[in-house]
Amino acid sequence: MVNxxxxxxxxxxxxxxxxxxxxxxxxxxxxxxxxxxxADSRPRRAIDAAWTFARGGDRGKPLRDTAWAAHRAAGEAGATAAGDAARAAMCAAAAAYLHPLADAHQVKHILGAAAHAARAAELAAGDCRGFAGHREGARRRAGPVVVEVLCRYPEAPRGGGRVGELVRDLDAALRGGR
Known part of the structure; x- marks a missing residue:
């Protein structure tokens, strides 16, 4: 209920x-x-914890802890494809903590993992051409519930560098396909 x-x-x-x-x-x-x-399983554990919650598990401290651990792994990996892959994992676990606030920054909880995944693919390929394929994959994966939830929020905010651009592009693509 909304108060x-x-x-x-x-x-x-x-x-x-x-x-x-x-x-x-x-x-x-x-x-x-x-x-x-x-040898570093922190991002995998974050993704596994996200799947566990998505399939009916608890949203508690272990889920949050895996997100923070993936965040640390991303920091250690730096501005590399591996770093953005770890950030995508962190965002996956953090998605469970989407807040019910009419704040454009919440869109990053919905689209952050997809945007970081696209950035990781760009960095691995050495150019930006890979994003088109990731955008289409991200659009296909976003079922009607995800799109409907996204459309409850304001459009993605400005800023955020290349990942912010990817969030805004994906946000526009998903809202436009509604």
Missing amino acids: RASEIPLSTQDLRAVTGYAAESAQEVLELFERAHP
């Missing part, structure tokens, strides 16, 4: 759909991290 005008209706099922979408997006590029850092 304030600034709140967005958001159910647990909505959160599970968004988190599943984010986990699937991050899963696509996990190998980029694992090839570069084969």
Whole structure:
């Protein structure tokens, strides 16, 4: 139930759909991290925790902890394809914490994993051509529930560098396909 005008209706099922979408997006590029850092399982554990929540598990401290661990792995990997793959994993686990606030920054909880996955693919390929394929894959993966949840929020905010551009592009593509 929504109590304030600034709140967005958001159910647990909505959160599970968004988190599943984010986990699937991050899963696509996990190998980029694992090839570069084969002994580091933090991003994989974050994606696994996101899948567990998406499939009916609890949204608790272990899920949050895996997101933070993937964030640390991303920091250690730096501005590389592996780093953005780990950021996608972090975003997948963090998607479960989408807030029901009419704030454009919340769009990053919905689309952050897909945007970081696209950036990881760009960095791995050495150019930006890979994004078109990732955008189409991200559009196909976003089921009607994810698109409907996205459309409850304001459009993605400005800023955020290349990943911010990718979030805005994907946001526009998903809203336009509605």
